[in-house]
Amino acid sequence: MDDFSVTVLDTGYCLQWEPVTRRAAPARLARFHATCFLIRHPARKPVLFDTGYAPHFRTATARWPYRLYACVTPVTLGTPAVQQLRRMGLHPQDLEEIVLSHFHADHTGGLPDFPGVPLRYLEAAWTPLRGLRGFGALRRGFLPDLLPADFARRSRPIPGAALSALPPGFAPLSVGVDLYGDGSVWGVPLPGHARAQMGLLLRLSGGDLLLGADAAWSLEGVRWGQPPGPLAKLIFDSATDYQRSFAALSDLHARRPGLRMLFAHDPETARLAGETLR
Numbered sequence: 700m701d702d703f704s705v706t707v708l709d710t711g712y713c714l715q716w717e718p719v720t721r722r723a724a725p726a727r728l729a730r731f732h733a734t735c736f737l738i739r740h741p742a743r744k745p746v747l748f749d750t751g752y753a754p755h756f757r758t759a760t761a762r763w764p765y766r767l768y769a770c771v772t773p774v775t776l777g778t779p780a781v782q783q784l785r786r787m788g789l790h791p792q793d794l795e796e797i798v799l800s801h802f803h804a805d806h807t808g809g810l811p812d813f814p815g816v817p818l819r820y821l822e823a824a825w826t827p828l829r830g831l832r833g834f835g836a837l838r839r840g841f842l843p844d845l846l847p848a849d850f851a852r853r854s855r856p857i858p859g860a861a862l863s864a865l866p867p868g869f870a871p872l873s874v875g876v877d878l879y880g881d882g883s884v885w886g887v888p889l890p891g892h893a894r895a896q897m898g899l900l901l902r903l904s905g906g907d908l909l910l911g912a913d914a915a916w917s918l919e920g921v922r923w924g925q926p927p928g929p930l931a932k933l934i935f936d937s938a939t940d941y942q943r944s945f946a947a948l949s950d951l952h953a954r955r956p957g958l959r960m961l962f963a964h965d966p967e968t969a970r971l972a973g974e975t976l977r
């Protein structure tokens with residue numbers, strides 16, 4: 700599987716009070732990058748995992764009440780994922796699909812740049828958002844205008860029944876969905892931050908890699924068992940589920956310190972921007 704790799708794309712950042720993102724962090728404003736990932740699979744067309752920020756974030760937050768989102772998280776846009784792919788010689792139509800970890804706007808911001816590309820996500824992530832507009836959507840970090848008009852037609856939601864046992868070595872994570880049927884990429888439920896959030900487990904030749912989305916905001920936090928501060932819980936779908944997912948990752952990291960883990964907003968992930976992991 701020589702041509703099986705993951706490239707880190709950084710699409711911009713917002714400013715956040717650091718102790719919100721990690722308990723015991725220094726009291727200061729920090730850049731909270733929005734990364735997404737290009738996966739090159741040996742037997743499939745390239746896959747994008749999340750889409751980060753893009754200029755559409757500005758238009759989707761231009762009107763009330765969605766403007767509040769941009770006020771709470773002041774965003775500095777970077778180079779959108781679609782442009783970064785273009786520099787690599789890839790166009791939207793070259794993609795197999797976009798896998799979405801969850802529907803927060805910092806993960807769906809680039810969706811309008813990828814017309815026609817199929818979308819995959821855990822079905823239960825979408826169910827509570829269906830039809831939500833205004834404050835109901837905002838409360839869940841969801842900006843409906845970022846979803847394409849043909850969202851339903853392009854969607855390939857993953858039903859709960861598709862989950863099966865993960866290969867050994869990832870306990871206490873136990874179930875996932877074998878996305879391409881060859882055991883190379885597993886979608887792994889990491890609920891709590893958002894309903895039915897999904898991370899990816901990639902069995903790269905250089906070692907396994909877990910893309911943990913927002914199940915933690917830093918590997919440092921996972922390493923030292925420091926979850927986000929209490930304020931962060933206000934935006935979580937379920938603080939109890941979050942704690943359970945976070946504890947499972949901490950436990951997994953303690954058992955396998957060599958297992959690579961990247962979280963979407965971790966400064967350590969942003970430092971890898973442009974790099975390709977194998």
Ligand SMILES: [Zn+2]
Pocket residue numbers: 803805806913963964
């Ligand atoms: Zn996020």
